[in-house]
Amino acid sequence: MSALAHGLESAGLPTTVIALVLPQVEKTRPPRAVMVPFMLGRPFGAPGDAAFQRSVILHALGLLERADGPVILEHFAQDDASSSDRAGWVSALALPEPGPLETPAQWASALQAELACVLPVWRAASLRSARTTVGLAGQPPESFAGFAAALLAGQCPTVAAHSSSALAMRFMADDLKALYGEAVQLQGEPPSARQVDAWFWRGTVAGRLLIALRTLSVNSPDNAIRTVGSRFLVPTPWLPT
Numbered sequence: 001m002s003a004l005a006h007g008l009e010s011a012g013l014p015t016t017v018i019a020l021v022l023p024q025v026e027k028t029r030p031p032r033a034v035m036v037p038f039m040l041g042r043p044f045g046a047p048g049d050a051a052f053q054r055s056v057i058l059h060a061l062g063l064l065e066r067a068d069g070p071v072i073l074e075h076f077a078q079d080d081a082s083s084s085d086r087a088g089w090v091s092a093l094a095l096p097e098p099g100p101l102e103t104p105a106q107w108a109s110a111l112q113a114e115l116a117c118v119l120p121v122w123r124a125a126s127l128r129s130a131r132t133t134v135g136l137a138g139q140p141p142e143s144f145a146g147f148a149a150a151l152l153a154g155q156c157p158t159v160a161a162h163s164s165s166a167l168a169m170r171f172m173a174d175d176l177k178a179l180y181g182e183a184v185q186l187q188g189e190p191p192s193a194r195q196v197d198a199w200f201w202r203g204t205v206a207g208r209l210l211i212a213l214r215t216l217s218v219n220s221p222d223n224a225i226r227t228v229g230s231r232f233l234v235p236t237p238w239l240p241t
Contacts, residue, residue, distance in 0.1 A: 003028065005030040005032075015064075018034055018036055034063060034073075038079070045080030048129070081190070085194060095117055152212065176209075214234045
């Protein structure tokens, strides 16, 4: 985005950049930028907080009125609500206790049982917010268990929307994370992003399944599967130690 900003400015179009990674924006030096302290993927702060997001946007647009550049780098001082843990927060989602998780069939059965509890809550959350970020996988969530089991069994399943198993696996993982994250925030005061992550990666079959798929993928003879599995399934803080 910083390179694009330089190109647009050279054509006479003023720009402003919202930056999430300070070393990157310091190196690329866009003409105007505001550095925000939010987590990656949330350039305007926590989802659902329209007033806060508006304040971020107005701050960034305000840089367009300044003529003391060409390089302006400001910091947005206020953090968003999702950066602070909610005291005493516990997920209201009652999930079944899984049995053994060793064979592909056992993983599939456990995920299917868990999704049976999560999907109705996710659908209610989608209706309340009138939107969802789930839908990249090219297959319905009810198919995730069978698809994941095939991957764990060493097969290379695909779906019509994605030509390779690697892409299909990546987008299934993205949809799983989004689906659970949207569902768990439906009831009560919203937890912090860190609390949502801890719940998903340590408290659900879905999170453990993605970790298992990542472990399997890094040893795959398929280069695409290795690349996707090692880089895009599990964030570094939640890898097994």
